[in-house]
Every structure is written in structure tokens, then in C-alpha cells.
Amino acid sequence: MNNNRSTFATKLGMIAAAVGSAVGLGNIWRFPYEVGQSGGAAFIIIYLICVAVLGIPLITSEFLLGRRGRANVGGTFKKLAPKTKWGVIGYMSVLASFLILGFYSVIAGWTLEYVYQAFCNGFAGQSSAELGESFKSFSTDTYRPILWLALFLAANFVIIQSGVKNGIEKASNIMMPFLFAVLLIFCIRGLFLPGAEEGLKFLFKPDFSKIDSSVILRAMGQAFFSLSLGMGCLVTYGSYFSDKTRLAKTSVTVVALDTLVAILSGVMIFPAVFSFGISPSAGPDLVFITLPNVFLQMAGGYFWSILFFILLAVAALTSTISMFEVVTAFIHEEYNVSRKKATAWIISLCFVLAVICSLSIGPWSDFTIFGKTIFDLFDYVSANILLPLGGLLVSIFVGYRLDKNIIKEELSNNGEFKVNYLNLFVFILKYVAPVAIIIIFLSGLGLLG
Ligand code: PHE
Secondary structure (H helix, E strand, C coil), X not given: CCCCCCCCCCHHHHHHHHHHXXXXXXXXXHHHHHHHHCCCHHHHHHHHHHHHHHHHHHHHHHHHHHHHHCCCHHHHHHHHCCCCHHHHHHHHHHHHHHHHHHHHHHHHHXXXXXXXXXXXXXXXXXXXXXXXXXXXXXXXXXXXXXHXXXXXXXXXXXXXXXXXXXXXXXXXXXXXXXXXXXXXXHHHHHHCCXXXXXXXXXXXXXXXXXXXXXXXXXXXXXXXXXXXXXXXXXXXXXXXXXXXXXXXXXXXXXXXXXXXXXXXXXXXXXXXXXXXXXXXXXXXXXXXXXXXXXXXXXXXXXXXXXXXXXXXHHHHHHHHHHHHHHHHHXXXXXXXXXXXXXXXXXXXXXXXXXXXXXXXXXXXXXXXXXXXXXXXXXXXXXXXXXXXXXXXXXXXXXXXXXXXXXXXXXXXXXXXXXXXXXXHHHHHHHHHHHHHHHHHHHHHCCCCC
């Protein structure tokens, strides 16, 4: 049935798509404010350990499952463990995709508004307080965010319905080099600002007294979100890998580039923040309020602000297409619905969910469940519950359930080269990853104090 299933056409395209999934708002929007709130370099060191010890083996596992199954995330588990309940991971992944897409697309829509505002010189003449006010009045507005949301989802529709090669791969091939180039320009610019050293010191000089269990847990959670782990994205992309793709090497590349972008985002943001005397601990609003403020004071700020928000929108887009692909492949293959139809249905459903999320910040903000708005609830349930649970199940499945010969065949491309890390790999999946993830999970639920 799957003989004519798509694969990525080129190695570079495959890397661009996988890195595009990982690199997103998580790196440029979330990472810097987490670093800012958790004391800089100490957080980064823990983050790096998590990414290396948990990230690389788990990404490799997801790629391995996808390529072996050569199917969507639900179909993969059904094939590799027939007549068991493991297929449920497929449904969990679909649910996680929708929940993340629900709030993530709203923020992506905001980035478009900010591109527009930057373009119209909309930040000019505003004080910090006014910038904060305009962000608040925009994000809580009923219609305006929805308009941008619709535009953002339309772009996703165009890409996803064109398929893996002509849609996702082509779009990633264009967008990822752009993203890296712009990021580099920003970093170089940031380093030449007066007072930049303060920002770099904050970013690279660790203060270990800041490390406590909550910082460790936050760093692990950030690693999961940033690497797109635990919700079938990498299984789905892995199913489009060619037989020649070296899985472990590809994971290391994805992790290295994702981490590089996160650090570069720090280098882009903190020197500027310090240079203009703004507090580094500003929260999730950092990029929407603090940065326009920074741009206003910077030579050529008009140009920089447009470029920055385009960068943010592009980063978001390469991530949302990977989430949409999880669901599209699932519906298309499991329920025999044409790709176009599946895409149209999924994007429409996502639009409804995202509108609800958007309204929950504005006119419906009084309506809460467990004390959270729907927007916050989607964020909380996906990042703190579904992703860790998905990662846990993947590590248990590959560590305990999957035949070790299958692992060996996939890692070595059927014995084409030697794999000397097999035992270490299985050990981490069997013992290290499950224990670490259970700790994140319980603390995410507030059960570990
Ligand atoms: N990794 C993406 C980011 O950093 C977010 C994402 C999460 C994408 C889960 C796909 C799946 O923005």
C-alpha cells in the first residue's frame, strides 16, 4: 500500500524540514525569556545537558520508528506492534498537535500583525508603557488577531496540501537559509552595540547558585518543546527519510542546529536588552514589548524591526507545518481521505480551536477551567502532560518492546556501517529517559513540590 509513499527528495531538504520543525517560537520567543527568568548561563548549561542526554536518543528513536514503520504516527505503532494498544500514541499525537497548534497559531498570527506594524512604522514615538498597552489592546481584541490567524493558516494550507516534496520540503529549503542568514545578521549587529558585553556576560557566565530543582525541570521542559519531541512530528518526518539517511547523525545535526539557533537568539536579544537598559527578566512579552522598544532606540530600527518579525513568522511557519503534517498524514492514511480534503478539514478545525484560544485571552478571559484560560490550558496540557507522556511512551517502546535487531538494523542502515553506541542508546532509553521524564511529568502536574 505504501510503495508510492513520498520521501524527501534531497538530504539537504530533509535536514531543512527537520530543523525547521524544531526551530520555532520555542527558540526565538520562549528560550530567551526562560533564560532571562531563570538566571542566564546556569539555565543554559542544564538545558544543554538535557538536550544531549535525552534529546539525541529520543529524536533518534522517533526517526527510527518512523522510518521502520513508513507510515503516519498511528500507523507506525500499529505496524510495529500489531494487535496491541500502542496505536493509541497516534491519537495522543493528534490531540497534542491540535492543542499546540491552537495556541501556537495565535502567537504566529501576532507576529504577522507586528510585521505589519513594523512596516507602517507603528512603534514610532511610543514609550515603553505605551508599547505594553498597544500589545495588550491588540492581543485582547476580538477580530484583529483572528484576521492574522486566518492568513497564517492559509499559508499552512498552501504548503501542506502541496505534499511532502513539493510543499514541506520546498518551503523549508527556502525558509531555513533565510532564517539562518537573518539570525546571523542580527547577532553580528547585536555584538556591536555599546554595552553588549553585559548581555554576553549574562548569557555565558554561569551563576550556579541560581540552579534549583525547578530550574532543572524548566530546562527539561524547554528542551522537549524546542526539539518537537513526544508528539509524533519526528516519527512522521522520519517516515519520509530515505533508506540511506543516517539516523543518529541526523538527530545530532537537528539538535546542534536547534541549540545553535536558541543560543544565537540569546546573542541577538540580550546584548540589545542590556545595551538599552531593559530588565532581562521580562517574561513571555519579551519579544512583543521589549524588543520593539529596543528597535526604537537603535539606528536603523525601522528596518531591523521588520526583519525581526518576519524572522519570527517564518520560524513559526516551519514548525506549524510539521504539526499539521502529523495530523494530515494520519487522517489521509488511516481513514483513506485524500490529502487535499484532509488538509482542508484539519486547517478548518484548527482555525476554530485557535479562534477559541484567541478569544479566551480577550473577551472570554473570565471563562476559566482549573483557573486557566483556554489558551493557557492548551499550552499547559500539551507541554506539561502530552509531550512528556509521548516521550515516555516512545522511550519505553523502543527500550523494552522493540526488537533490538530492528534498532540495530535501523541505526546501521542494515549493517552498512558499525554502530558502537547501541548499548548506551538502549540503556538511556530503558533507564535514564523514563526516570527523567517521569520527574518532569510529576513536577509539571505539581505533584513533586
Ligand atoms: N519545536 C517547535 C518550536 O521550538 C515547537 C513544536 C513543538 C513543533 C512540538 C512541533 C511539535 O517552536
